[in-house]
Amino acid sequence: MTVNSFTSVSLEPPLVLVCVDAGGNMAGLFAQASHYGVNVLRESQADLSNRFSQRGFDRFDSVAWTRGAAGVPMLDGALARFECAVRHRVVAGDHSILIAEVVAAEYEDGAPLLYFDSGYRALP
Numbered sequence: 001m002t003v004n005s006f007t008s009v010s011l012e013p014p015l016v017l018v019c020v021d022a023g024g025n026m027a028g029l030f031a032q033a034s035h036y037g038v039n040v041l042r043e044s045q046a047d048l049s050n051r052f053s054q055r056g057f058d059r060f061d062s063v064a065w066t067r068g069a070a071g072v073p074m075l076d077g078a079l080a081r082f083e084c085a086v087r088h089r090v091v092a093g094d095h096s097i098l099i100a101e102v103v104a105a106e107y108e109d110g111a112p113l114l115y116f117d118s119g120y121r122a123l124p
């Protein structure tokens with residue numbers, strides 16, 4: 001799923017978080033998952049962001065991806081990829097905050113896709 005709530009939390013240990021809508025279809029899966037993967041998209045990958053924010057079809061169909069060591073989906077061509085082990089779940093309002101430890105990470109050079117004011121942006 002597409003999220004813009006991805007945030008760094010701690011350096012030692014390396015923790016990150018994502019906030020997941022408790023009313024969405026994904027919430028039940030995330031409630032059980034021991035790990036999740038984070039793929040930071042490139043500025044040229046807005047189509048993937050749109051795809052993974054929609055429901056009612058197989059979002060991975062026709063998308064190139066592999067499983068990381070922990071089994072999480074890693075998208076080919078992403079700017080950065082993190083494999084994360086869930087450490088804490090915090091219910092906050094209508095979202096769940098999933099705090100996880102980064103157990104593997106890789107990145108390549110490039111510019112990230114940004115989202116601001118209801119639209120995709122690129123760094124100038």
Ligand SMILES: Cc1cc2nc3c(=O)[nH]c(=O)nc-3n(C[C@H](O)[C@H](O)[C@H](O)COP(=O)(O)O)c2cc1C
Binds near residue numbers: 006021052
């Ligand atoms: C740019 C963008 C950022 C989003 N960020 C989040 C987010 O941080 N958390 C979240 O729960 N949903 C977020 N969404 C919405 C989810 O991607 C979308 O509701 C979800 O994929 C729908 O799937 P589901 O109803 O099957 O759970 C975002 C959507 C877009 C387009």
